[in-house]
Amino acid sequence: MADTKTLNGVSAAREHAVQQITTRTDSREILANARRDIERYHLDDYFIVDVDAHHVEFDSWADILDTLENPVLRYNAKEMTKHWPNAKNLAFSNHPVGLTFQDVFGRIPHQAELGEYVEKTDEHRDLTLVRRAMDSMGIKMQVVFPQPMLEMGLHPEPDIVVAMTFAYNRWFTRTILPREKRVKSLLCLPFHDPDACMKTIQEFGEIPGVVGFMITSQRHVGVHKNMYMRIYRELEERGLPLAFHAGPSWGDTMTTTMNRFVSVHSMSFVTCNMTHMTNWIINGLPERFPKLKVIWIESGLAWVPFMMQRLDHEYLMRQSDAPLLKRLPSEYIADMYFTSQPLEVTIPHMLEATFKAVRAETQLLYSSDWPHWDFDVPARIAGLPFLTEQAKRNILGETARKLFRL
Amino acid sequence: MPAATQKAYVCASDRVPEGGRLVVDIGDATIGIFRFEGNLYAYHNICAHQGGPVCQGTLIPRVTEKIDAGGESQGFDFDRSSLHIVCPWHGFEYDIKTGEHPGRRAARLIRVPVEENHDGIYVTL
Ligand code: FES
Numbered sequence: 001m002a003d004t005k006t007l008n009g010v011s012a013a014r015e016h017a018v019q020q021i022t023t024r025t026d027s028r029e030i031l032a033n034a035r036r037d038i039e040r041y042h043l044d045d046y047f048i049v050d051v052d053a054h055h056v057e058f059d060s061w062a063d064i065l066d067t068l069e070n071p072v073l074r075y076n077a078k079e080m081t082k083h084w085p086n087a088k089n090l091a092f093s094n095h096p097v098g099l100t101f102q103d104v105f106g107r108i109p110h111q112a113e114l115g116e117y118v119e120k121t122d123e124h125r126d127l128t129l130v131r132r133a134m135d136s137m138g139i140k141m142q143v144v145f146p147q148p149m150l151e152m153g154l155h156p157e158p159d160i161v162v163a164m165t166f167a168y169n170r171w172f173t174r175t176i177l178p179r180e181k182r183v184k185s186l187l188c189l190p191f192h193d194p195d196a197c198m199k200t201i202q203e204f205g206e207i208p209g210v211v212g213f214m215i216t217s218q219r220h221v222g223v224h225k226n227m228y229m230r231i232y233r234e235l236e237e238r239g240l241p242l243a244f245h246a247g248p249s250w251g252d253t254m255t256t257t258m259n260r261f262v263s264v265h266s267m268s269f270v271t272c273n274m275t276h277m278t279n280w281i282i283n284g285l286p287e288r289f290p291k292l293k294v295i296w297i298e299s300g301l302a303w304v305p306f307m308m309q310r311l312d313h314e315y316l317m318r319q320s321d322a323p324l325l326k327r328l329p330s331e332y333i334a335d336m337y338f339t340s341q342p343l344e345v346t347i348p349h350m351l352e353a354t355f356k357a358v359r360a361e362t363q364l365l366y367s368s369d370w371p372h373w374d375f376d377v378p379a380r381i382a383g384l385p386f387l388t389e390q391a392k393r394n395i396l397g398e399t400a401r402k403l404f405r406l
Numbered sequence: 407m408p409a410a411t412q413k414a415y416v417c418a419s420d421r422v423p424e425g426g427r428l429v430v431d432i433g434d435a436t437i438g439i440f441r442f443e444g445n446l447y448a449y450h451n452i453c454a455h456q457g458g459p460v461c462q463g464t465l466i467p468r469v470t471e472k473i474d475a476g477g478e479s480q481g482f483d484f485d486r487s488s489l490h491i492v493c494p495w496h497g498f499e500y501d502i503k504t505g506e507h508p509g510r511r512a513a514r515l516i517r518v519p520v521e522e523n524h525d526g527i528y529v530t531l
Contacts, residue, residue, distance in 0.1 A: 016429040021494040
């Protein structure tokens, strides 16, 4: 054993520049270990598309409020930011206090804030952050979503929801999207108002980088109601996918019984998508809109085999409740698309069975959910022992390339 | 054939204070060295979960929940005899003494032999 106290007269160990990662740490340092995965799994050889990542629109909230079309709403929002001490980045949003528990009280700093230094240039700060994350993880393209805007489905004031959704979509498609071809988005639909949804599709549907539209899943409406059918028809005719993006709620009849954030997050990120999927299938929407591609985002995968078995079991006994179905619910589900994060991996044989059930090789889309506390790096997929090389390529990006015509 | 191990000088003893840490780069490796209750522990900066930079996380006592004789919860408390390092990527917590996740012992950090002499701290890689 050699003693390497010194190497050419210098101590062999160097103090690492960042001793503790905080909300001020550069995301390239936070994600330095993901860069090692790029070498280990040769991720540079893959076309990696991340179908769920986020930028922090609260950092640009004043600019988004400036984009509000209605002069009274714009005035009201701006006045709120002046008079309420903490409303600068919150006015008109529906940001619930429980969501600030996501960073486990400082333990997971990047969830709370990416407060790192970014040199002031003409480029929007969010674009710099998005590029830093993509490059650190070997990602070629990222579908970028907002964060608190995803909670608009439970906002108490529908007019504000519609106005804010247009304001955000306009700000995003003017400020972020045209500046970087690697950034794509599925824009939020103001689902409180079907007319406004149609207007949204018409205004934004042909903008380069808009690869489809999204319904934020936390909401108390049935997605099968007749008033929404023209939205689905319009998307089907345009060949644009419809996504459901899950979210948490600590305010429904189930989660109000819960005392810990881990309970709420485990359940409500899934039950919202379970609810919409049930209505979607039982009401025969896959038969009514057979060409409409549907994507379920950010509920992981473990719920899907449950839904397949449960709906099949009940449907066979109560066919008359779902007369439009010509196949088993599980067969419709197998034609849908799912994003991978947060991938539940603790029981490997169940994970493998789940991949088979969802036909992962053709239907699964890698997603990181960066910078959220439960994000997944691409190695999550690249390191799975039961996948073929082609399956890995498809999940990491080739399926997204086809689905979004990238 | 496995590469031969090497003993590397890291730093003077006072660079790793009681309850604190020092993260160092040695060749291609990044190592965290911790001191708790007078003893030194060293681990690779690679989390057992997704490979995150675990040694650069928060150091915090283990959280416990007090249960009284009747089985009723009396709330959270810190167990100051058990120090955790929390991986900043997703929050896996590891006991500094064992390098293990308290709820899944198979999830454990990669330990690095560490020793202290009169002139400072050494690790063996
Ligand atoms: S990589 Fe450490 S908690 Fe996930």
